[in-house]
Amino acid sequence: MKIESKRFGTIEVKEDRVLTLKGGLLGFSNMTNFVLVDDRADTNHPFKWLVSLDDPECGFLVTDPGIFFSDYVFDLSEEDRQAIGAETEDDILVITLLTVPANPKEITANLRGPLVFNSNTRNGKQIVLANSGYATKHYIFLQAKDSNATEAETTADNAIFPAAMAMGASANTEVKTQS
């Protein structure tokens, strides 16, 4: 299936790559089906677009949080684990939404509301980590933290920028389940 998007061009949608968010994205409950789309100009970086199949002009910049926050860990509740049908921790893939303000240096990651997917079925859910200590805005670039540390909530020492880490490294966020 091909879909046309003014913003992202022609997107070739393979059925086995469609991500389904149970309940939709919070605040966008009409959007339940997505595909990850590469940057058309260059893929030598860990960012992708999460494009809605329900509205192909609507895309979210996303990344693998483990690349920028190597010690990002959260407990996945039993209900959420069941909701996405994940049997083991290895089945779980975590994607983080990014917000880009006018100055892209101050780009932030929403570590409080990650998207968790079952990597086998590609069923997922946006979960809310209410008591995790994570906020909806964490700077991903150290430079922004240094110059502007008070504006976004940052957790000390948790934002690093590992140059050695390969682009597109598979999700390496540790997720603990309560089983």
Add this chain to the structure above:
Amino acid sequence: MLVLTRRLGESIWINDDIRIVIQNIRGNQVRIGIAAPKEVTVHREEIYQKIHQENREAVNSTAEMKPVRELYQSIRQVETSSEELEN
């Protein structure tokens, strides 16, 4: 919106599986107990709203990949060259 008046210790049932109990009232604070099936999601509104708001900001903010990509790549270059200096 349906509005009901309840006294301390009284409950409201929603369908036959969700029960809401007024547990404590002190000044302008009310403590509410919620008994619901596991699959029912319950959040304080402000936490829920924050995620909503962040999602909305995220979708409005990301018109272009280019500046983000370039910034990432320039920072990576700086880090790589400083590593080379150390070695």
